[in-house]
Amino acid sequence: MVNKQPNVVCFGEVLWDIFPEGSRAGGAPFNVAYNVHKMGIDVEVISRIGEDDLGEKLQEQISKWGISTELIQIDKNHPTSTVIAKIDEHNEANYEIINNVAWDYIDYIPEYNDLVSNAAAFVFGSLSSRNEKTRNTLFRLLDAAKLRIFDVNFRPPFIDKELIKTLLYKADIVKINKSELHQISQLTDLIYQTEDEVVKAIQQSFGITEIILTKGSEGATYFVDDKSYAIPAVPITVKDTVGSGDAFLSGFISKRIFNKNPQEVLTNAISLGAFITSKAGACPNYSYSEFEEFKIKNPL
Numbered sequence: 001m002v003n004k005q006p007n008v009v010c011f012g013e014v015l016w017d018i019f020p021e022g023s024r025a026g027g028a029p030f031n032v033a034y035n036v037h038k039m040g041i042d043v044e045v046i047s048r049i050g051e052d053d054l055g056e057k058l059q060e061q062i063s064k065w066g067i068s069t070e071l072i073q074i075d076k077n078h079p080t081s082t083v084i085a086k087i088d089e090h091n092e093a094n095y096e097i098i099n100n101v102a103w104d105y106i107d108y109i110p111e112y113n114d115l116v117s118n119a120a121a122f123v124f125g126s127l128s129s130r131n132e133k134t135r136n137t138l139f140r141l142l143d144a145a146k147l148r149i150f151d152v153n154f155r156p157p158f159i160d161k162e163l164i165k166t167l168l169y170k171a172d173i174v175k176i177n178k179s180e181l182h183q184i185s186q187l188t189d190l191i192y193q194t195e196d197e198v199v200k201a202i203q204q205s206f207g208i209t210e211i212i213l214t215k216g217s218e219g220a221t222y223f224v225d226d227k228s229y230a231i232p233a234v235p236i237t238v239k240d241t242v243g244s245g246d247a248f249l250s251g252f253i254s255k256r257i258f259n260k261n262p263q264e265v266l267t268n269a270i271s272l273g274a275f276i277t278s279k280a281g282a283c284p285n286y287s288y289s290e291f292e293e294f295k296i297k298n299p300l
Contacts (some may be wrong), residue, residue: 003019006040006118007041007042007043007119007121007257007262008033008042008123009031009043009045009115009121009122009123009126010030010036010044010046010123010124011045011122011124011138012028012047012071012124012125012134013027013032013047013081013103013125013128013140014026014029014030014031014103015030015058015080015082015093015103016054016058016083017025017036017083017282018056018082018085019083019086022145023082024282025079025283026242026282027103028125028127028151028153028243028245028246029045029125029128030045030062030283030284031246032048032092032207032246032253033123034061034149034250034282034283035247035250035272035283036044036187036254036275037066037067038074038286038287038288038291039250039251039272039291040254040288041219041254042217043066044070044108044119045069045072046071046072046112046141047071047072047073047106047121048073048075048078048102048103048107048134049072049073049074049075049102050074050075050080051074051075051076052079052080052103052279054079054080054082055074055079055102058087059072067292071112073107073114074101074232075090075105076106077105078101078104079101080102080103081101081102081103082098083095083096083098084096084098085242088181091274094204095155097127097158099130100131103191104130104131104132104133105127105131106133106134106137107133107137108136108141112144112221116141116144117144117145117146117225119257120146120257121149121253122141122145122146122147122149123141123149123151124138124150124167125152125153126150126152126153126154126159126163127155129160129167130158130160131183135163138150139170142170146298147173147257148170148171148173149171149172149175149249149253150167150168150170150171150174150175151245151246151249152175152176152177152184153175153180153245154166154179154180154183158184159187161187161231164184164188165187165188165206167190168188168202168208169206169207171206172209172210172285173207173208173209173210173211173212173256174202174208174211174212175211175212175214175245175249177213177214177215177216178195178213178215180206180300181195181213184202185198185202188202190202195221196212196221196228199223199228200223203223209225210224211223212248212249212266212269214245214248214273217233218233219231219233220233220266220269222262222265222266224262227264229263229266231263231270231300232270232300234270234271234274234275234276235298236277236278238276238277238278239278239279239280240277240280240281241277242280242281243276243281243283244273244276244277245284246282247272247275247282248269248270248273248274249273251268251270251272251273252269254268254272255269258273263282270300271300272293274294274298275294275295278294285300
């Protein structure tokens with residue numbers, strides 16, 4: 001088990017994104033962990049890879065980045081996950097996600113409970129819940145977590161109405177984009193005139209204190225109880241949007257766990273999302289000082 005208590009635990013898929021130009025380590029929870037780590041925060045990833053060449057290479061890459069692989073389980077029966085990724089003419093990524101892979105079978109290990117219960121934040125998404133085995137492990141760990149951050153990450157065809165409702169009920173903080181907000185409003189029959197009204201209805205219906213709504217080039221709005229804080233986007237040249245939402249969440253988490261004020265939290269989230277979007281891939285090589293310099297040059 002882990003020798004040092006992490007501030008943040010990320011749960012779910014780690015995988016290889018297969019792009020036309022080559023493969024990149026990824027998976028939404030891992031992308032969040034990567035950028036949280038870059039912010040100088042201790043992080044652990046609970047996931048599962050296959051006992052195969054792809055799994056070995058993935059473990060090597062993660063270790064090379066300085067992130068612990070102690071809680072990444074090895075599966076003898078299911079392969080390391082791969083996702084076929086394509087970038088369209090708008091620099092948006094589309095994914096073909098292979099089913100029945102190692103992270104669908106994450107074992108529950110009792111020692112995880114202490115780790116999760118003592119962490120400042122436990123981060124999870126909707127995709128990793130598609131299989132019963134991993135879903136049951138997630139639910140047990142959610143019961144132990146003190147701050148549960150739900151990164152809605154709809155990937156057709158793996159969208160289950162009742163599961164999404166359950167995950168919303170279990171979350172303390174939810175991050176969604178405009179498309180996901182629209183889908184949630186349809187799944188939960190919450191139809192209102194404006195985005196703000198839908199967000200507030202979700203807060204009330206599911207007992208969620210905080211919701212972050214990302215709007216791409218329009219910035220983001222952070223809803224805390226009955227208040228909301230809106231900040232515009234950083235104008236940048238988009239390299240690609242792979243992992244931009246994950247980077248945004250990393251920027252949010254790295255401030256939020258230290259109880260910074262909402263404006264500072266949201267500013268850091270938008271800045272890191274923009275910074276990563278200006279680079280290729282979800283996990284580009286950069287230093288914290290480079291990010292700080294970017295913020296100085298692009299104030300909000």
